[in-house]
Amino acid sequence: MISIKDVHRFSHRLKLLYVEDNPQVREETVALFSPLFASVDTASNGVEGFEAYNKNSYDLVITDINMPRLNGIGMIQKIREIHPEQKIIAISAHDEPAILLDLIRRGINSFILKPINLDEMLKILYPVCRDTDTQNVNMELFEALRKERKNLKRVVQALQAHLKTVEIKNAQISKISEEQNTFVDNDPFLKEYFAIEDDQGDENVLFMSDDAEEMKELLLSLPDDLSQYSLQNESSYLTSAAVGVGKMSRILYRYTPFLDPLAKNLEELSEMMSLNSPFASLMFQKSDAMLSLFDAVCIDLGLYVHRFTRESMAMRNIHHIHEPTSLSIRQIIQLVVPAESNECNDIELF
Missing domain, CATH: 3.40.50.2300 (Response regulator)
Structure with missing residues (x-):
């Protein structure tokens, strides 16, 4: 019963x-x-x-x-x-x-x-x-399984974006390493510059540990933010990337005026990213190439920060070191907002 x-x-x-x-x-x-x-x-x-x-x-x-x-x-x-x-x-x-x-x-x-x-x-x-x-x-x-699948899909997307970033970084490291070795070997001045233990100059710089750590974190998160933006089209990732670039610019401005050109390029890049117009569309149209350029910049800056955290270096000739990084940043800027000169218009994205 x-x-x-x-x-x-x-x-x-x-x-x-x-x-x-x-x-x-x-x-x-x-x-x-x-x-x-x-x-x-x-x-x-x-x-x-x-x-x-x-x-x-x-x-x-x-x-x-x-x-x-x-x-x-x-x-x-x-x-x-x-x-x-x-x-x-x-x-x-x-x-x-x-x-x-x-x-x-x-x-x-x-x-x-x-x-x-x-x-x-x-x-x-x-x-x-x-x-x-x-x-x-x-x-x-x-419903619980559906939500779990949705969460897993987001995790997989994040992992794919991270793996994609790592692959690009590895390729860029090899490429940049080869280019830097060739560049230094073929340029007697730079070869001598890197060989000197104590550069002669009127002003030296050594990054403060807090500034160095903050820049390292920003350089690690920047490629991941841009990868996530290219995959998910969420404006928060683009905003985070633009804010990170702006923070690095402000940190560099606090040091020697010899770093101002690099800081100014980063500042201009940050402003261009926050406009959310040509840059946003280009990130979708040519995401692999854009991520490669940003990874090259991040790797250069990472090596730059690492070196200036450990040793004080003369500023008189420092533009010879950060000039390649500045050129990479200018290349990104000119791709999004092409310069008026024919020379700049001839720059191609790989």
Whole structure:
């Protein structure tokens, strides 16, 4: 025999709409339903029942058949038109085969005869509540899986962007290393400059450790922000990248005027990125090439910061070191906002 406890196991999370025109029967039956369900809403006829159904979400509808204004069969038909899978139990004092067949054709899940017998009611409620609760649990699990898949997709996108950045960085490191070795070997002045332990000059510079650490963090996050922007088209990543470039510019301005050209180029790059016009579209059209250029700049600046954190260097000839980095920054700027001179217009993106 089905007990109240058996039914409550599946019904206690369900919301019920109970429609009955007889006030006394409605009150007595609600007293039976209330301990079983999470909530019980009532209506006195089919019109009120359908209005309540349109305003709220119910797991189960239990309705009388013979009611004024709109009977139970009419209300069931309206409910089925908007929710074909709605669980519905009909209650009636009549057990004529014609009525039962009509209710079956309209898709009711079960049928209770008046007067309501508790044991019979529990027997009918049990399978309907069990199936409804199981369906709800499956829907909750499906929604949880959908959210988890969405989160995993974001993680995979972030990892792909990071791996893409790492691949570009590795390629740029090899390329820049080869170019720097060739550049230094072929230029007697630079070869001598890098070989001298203590450069002669009127002014030396050594980055403060806090400034160096901040610039290193900014140089690490810049390529990732731009990669994420090129993948997800979220303006927050572009804003973060532009702010990072601006911070590096302000840090460099605090040191020797010999660093002003590099700081000014970074400042102009930051302003151009925050305009969110040609730069944004170019990041989508030629994202690989743009990321490669930014990685080259970040690698140069990273080596630059690393060296000036460890040793004080003369500023008199320092432009020979940061000039290649400045040229890379100018190349990005001129690609987005082409210069008027023919020479600048001839610059190509790889």
